[in-house]
Amino acid sequence: MFFEPSIERHKNPERKGQIEVICGSMFSGKTEELIRRLNRAKIARQKVEIFKPSVDKRYHEEDVVSHNETSIRSTPVNFADDILLLSGDCDVVGIDEVQFFDEQIVSVAQKLANKGKRVILAGLDMDFEGMPFEPMPKLMAIAEYVTKVHAICMKCGDLAAFSFRLSDSKQKVMLGEKDAYEARCRKCFYEDKK
Numbered sequence: 001m002f003f004e005p006s007i008e009r010h011k012n013p014e015r016k017g018q019i020e021v022i023c024g025s026m027f028s029g030k031t032e033e034l035i036r037r038l039n040r041a042k043i044a045r046q047k048v049e050i051f052k053p054s055v056d057k058r059y060h061e062e063d064v065v066s067h068n069e070t071s072i073r074s075t076p077v078n079f080a081d082d083i084l085l086l087s088g089d090c091d092v093v094g095i096d097e098v099q100f101f102d103e104q105i106v107s108v109a110q111k112l113a114n115k116g117k118r119v120i121l122a123g124l125d126m127d128f129e130g131m132p133f134e135p136m137p138k139l140m141a142i143a144e145y146v147t148k149v150h151a152i153c154m155k156c157g158d159l160a161a162f163s164f165r166l167s168d169s170k171q172k173v174m175l176g177e178k179d180a181y182e183a184r185c186r187k188c189f190y191e192d193k194k
């Protein structure tokens, strides 16, 4: 369980920002964890803004929607740089599906945190081949806190860190994921990998 930084720290005009990364495979509850932290920040009366890449059009245009339908209002943006312009005077910036952003997201996260904002980024850490999904590795390196959440292997019931693609497509970004992927543990992922 992740414990938030002291609220007092964020009331201080000289507050320090920070970067938090929530990573994991598909179906691991990344978005639920992002929403949990953002809702708690709202309860603390902090100003929260949420963004997601406009490529993610699986569900509703303006909501960050997780697989279990918990949702929160968000702004779809085309480029990482747009977040700098749109985040204004908020205290906390949440960004979902970070792996779909361009490389600029790394400097954007740095700039926001250096301005004193708490930046929470959620995304897939590995692609369907089990390789690091840029720009997540860089964000994990510059973050103060990294939380890896796990799904349950749909083959054996163990903890799962991999996203197994059921179809033969080699396309990296393939949406409409619910039917196309399974969460898998290491053993079950590499046993069936094509």
Ligand SMILES: [Zn+2]
Binding pocket: 153, 154, 155, 156, 157, 158, 184, 185, 186, 187, 188, 189
């Ligand atoms: Zn397994």
